[in-house]
Amino acid sequence: MLRRPTTLALAIVCAGLLAGAAAGVAAERQLVDGIAAVVGDQIVLESEIDEEFYLYQMRTGGSTAGIAGPEGLAIRTQIVSEMIDEMLLVAMAKRDTIELEPGMLEAEMDNRIDDLRERHGSQEALEAALEAQGLTIDQLMGMYSDDIERRLLAEMVVRGEIHRKLDVTWGEVDTYYAEHTEEIAQMPETYEIAGILVVPKVSEAAKRVAIERMTGIKDRLEAGEAFEDLAREHSDDASAELGGDLGYVTRGIMVPEFEEAVFALEAGEVSGIVPTRFGFHLIRVDEKEDDRVRARHILARVTPGPADDVLAQARAESLRQLVLAGDDFASVAYEYSDDPISRERGGELGKFTVDGVAPAFTGVLFDLEVGEIAEVVRGDSGYYVLKLVAHEEPHLASLDEIREDLREFLFSLKAEEGYRELLDRLHSEIHIDIRTRMASEQ
Numbered sequence: 001m002l003r004r005p006t007t008l009a010l011a012i013v014c015a016g017l018l019a020g021a022a023a024g025v026a027a028e029r030q031l032v033d034g035i036a037a038v039v040g041d042q043i044v045l046e047s048e049i050d051e052e053f054y055l056y057q058m059r060t061g062g063s064t065a066g067i068a069g070p071e072g073l074a075i076r077t078q079i080v081s082e083m084i085d086e087m088l089l090v091a092m093a094k095r096d097t098i099e100l101e102p103g104m105l106e107a108e109m110d111n112r113i114d115d116l117r118e119r120h121g122s123q124e125a126l127e128a129a130l131e132a133q134g135l136t137i138d139q140l141m142g143m144y145s146d147d148i149e150r151r152l153l154a155e156m157v158v159r160g161e162i163h164r165k166l167d168v169t170w171g172e173v174d175t176y177y178a179e180h181t182e183e184i185a186q187m188p189e190t191y192e193i194a195g196i197l198v199v200p201k202v203s204e205a206a207k208r209v210a211i212e213r214m215t216g217i218k219d220r221l222e223a224g225e226a227f228e229d230l231a232r233e234h235s236d237d238a239s240a241e242l243g244g245d246l247g248y249v250t251r252g253i254m255v256p257e258f259e260e261a262v263f264a265l266e267a268g269e270v271s272g273i274v275p276t277r278f279g280f281h282l283i284r285v286d287e288k289e290d291d292r293v294r295a296r297h298i299l300a301r302v303t304p305g306p307a308d309d310v311l312a313q314a315r316a317e318s319l320r321q322l323v324l325a326g327d328d329f330a331s332v333a334y335e336y337s338d339d340p341i342s343r344e345r346g347g348e349l350g351k352f353t354v355d356g357v358a359p360a361f362t363g364v365l366f367d368l369e370v371g372e373i374a375e376v377v378r379g380d381s382g383y384y385v386l387k388l389v390a391h392e393e394p395h396l397a398s399l400d401e402i403r404e405d406l407r408e409f410l411f412s413l414k415a416e417e418g419y420r421e422l423l424d425r426l427h428s429e430i431h432i433d434i435r436t437r438m439a440s441e442q
Contacts (some may be wrong), residue, residue: 018019027196034046034436035099036048036049037084037432040094041091042090044083044084044086048083049076049079049083051068052083060394077271085423087150088426088432089158090154093154093157100149100152105412108152109141115434121277123254124238124246125239127239127245127247131239131245131247136247160420161418162418162422166411166414166418168407168410170403173410177399182396184406185402186396186397187394187395187396188353188354190352190353190391191350192388192390193386193387193389194329194349195339195342195347195386196323196385197231197338197339197381197382197383197384198312198313198336198383198384199338199381200308200309200383202303202304203304207280210300210301210302213300214280214282217230217234217282218282227244227270227282227284227442228244228296229243230242231244231296231297231298235297235298235300236279236299237297237298245296245392246296246297247294250292251292255276257274258276260293261283262283265283265284266288267285267288268285268289270284271284281300282298283296284296312383315383316385317376327372329347331346332347333346334346339381354366358379360377360379361374361379361384364377369388371387371388372387373385374386374387374388
């Protein structure tokens with residue numbers, strides 16, 4: 001199902017563009033609300049189309065100017081079309097009294113916020129980004145709850161009217177394979193890789209420097225200097241420009257050490273030096289309620305230095321020598337790898353096509369024989385000891401190899417056909433009045 005992009009503010013946050021782009025966009029666009037289209041008893045505003053258009057431009061890196069040009073007109077036309085399609089599905093849901101199940105909207109909104117938090121790297125960074133837009137998380141959720149509800153209703157209609165009525169038999173799969181083997185069964189060259197990751201660790205000396213720095217800041221706080229001023233001057237976090245303000249913090253969203261410290265404080269109290277994986281924090285609670293607190297912090301971030309990098313490389317080489325001397329690769333990965341996901345699988349990283357292998361690894365992997373161990377190589381996360389587990393040349397896949405995937409593919413073809421048929425029917429049943437002049441004729 002075609003979906004229009006997420007709304008402007010959500011997507012700007014997702015893309016991490018709030019720091020600079022949003023101010024320019026806000027100054028550049030002049031939204032004049034008017035009715036762009038009417039679908040049944042629902043309306044689409046010109047401002048909604050404008051928001052989606054600017055979002056598209058931000059995502060693709062295009063200019064936010066020239067919205068009246070041919071390219072801009074084509075984009076806006078597509079946006080209007082997709083918005084109308086969604087409105088038609090929602091109109092059908094209302095007509096057929098389809099409603100969201102209890103808790104469904106709240107769960108989806110929580111998922112959206114979790115995604116934003118993950119993209120930003122921390123709750124602090126997310127709230128700082130929103131603060132720059134004059135928003136809190138609660139306000140953001142309130143602004144877009146109706147939009148998310150519409151999309152959930154549209155998806156429920158598609159599942160009920162199309163997906164639940166579809167079936168793909170194994171006979172259809174066999175027939176399609178026989179008729180389209182050359183087209184669908186081409187399998188690219190693949191490499192199955194295992195790896196042991198060694199991440200450079202921050203030295204104890206660097207930690208001591210950070211602790212001494214935070215101790216000095218703590219002394220200045222106790223001498224009466226303002227927490228906000230010291231945060232602006234010394235914090236290494238994005239919240240520094242806000243005086244360290246993190247907004248309201250609820251349980252379950254911060255790293256455990258930070259959460260334990262912040263909820264142990266009373267309003268007005270300042271913590272001692274709190275270590276987390278981000279560095280060392282001083283935390284002040286400004287307001288405290290039963291399940292949340294409003295907090296500020298000062299962060300001394302600690303990162304590995306050149307000497308730490310050298311040590312990590314040496315450690316990776318020592319693990320490589322263990323494997324070359326006869327130790328089981330999977331056992332060494334399980335015990336020593338710093339990658340928590342692949343470690344549990346004995347270092348298994350998966351299968352990759354030639355284009356899917358990270359550029360840093362191509363120089364050492366492609367010349368290996370199956371079972372061989374590569375030289376230690378630097379990746380984005382640290383140093384890797386890599387093993388070529390298997391290598392497959394390009395080939396035609398057998399029916400057994402792709403049977404399940406082919407069934408899903410045929411299901412998607414039927415679903416797309418059913419989706420278009422449903423929309424064609426709704427276009428004839430539900431009144432549509434397109435009034436915008438900023439899109440070509442539908």
